[in-house]
Amino acid sequence: MQALTDLPSLQQVAASLTEYWSPRVVAEFDDSYVKVAKVHGSLAWHSHEHEDEVFFVLKGHLRIELAQGAVELPEGALYVVPKGVEHNPVAEQECHIMLIDKKSTLHTGNVTTEKTRSLNEQLRPL
Template identity: 75%
Template sequence: MTDITSPKQIAAALTEHWSPRVVAEVDDSYIKVAKVKGSLAWHSHENEDELFLILKGHLRIEMEQGSVELSEGEMFVVPKGVRHNPVAEEECHLMLIERKSTLHTGDVVSEKTRSLAEQLRPV
């Protein structure tokens, strides 16, 4: 396979906030990119961890036991079952690594929830 992908460039080209796109697959996981601003929703993923890697900007991940602040180049794994709410005061570009079974907004459905079909559509 010779496909080279730039998550930074793909994230920068996105036009919607909180609408992740799948850019690659690794075994049973999807690699996704997203452009975010504002707050997503308090939610959890009961059986899956979720990795956030900041490509541009700053992201706060609020959790019931405290928050983490992430800057460009930093990453954090939200453990399975932990309620969290990603928040970006200004536009932020990020990469996510999640198992294919991970629902976009976990155990919560809101106007920002995106189906897997929406996440798999071309950029």
């Protein structure tokens, strides 16, 4: 059994990822997943009709564009995008993030792009 002190940090897991905008599930609780991702550039304008989405910046800076303006998230900042709100995450430089989503949340919500990842892709072993 792996000792708790041997577990990698979320920052280490995010840094080890090789693909941008490809979240990986690192934990689950109740009806939610905790994910980490390495991001750079723009994801896509989308919304999640029935789910809120939590963004926490582990490293770098993330901007979440919204219809009424943008939210700037420095390292250590957290923001909740309310259900139904159209948004577009953007990272001008490489950024590492943690996401908390309900298990029913689709990666890019109501749109599908070349960056959209299925739940099976997000659940792949690290």
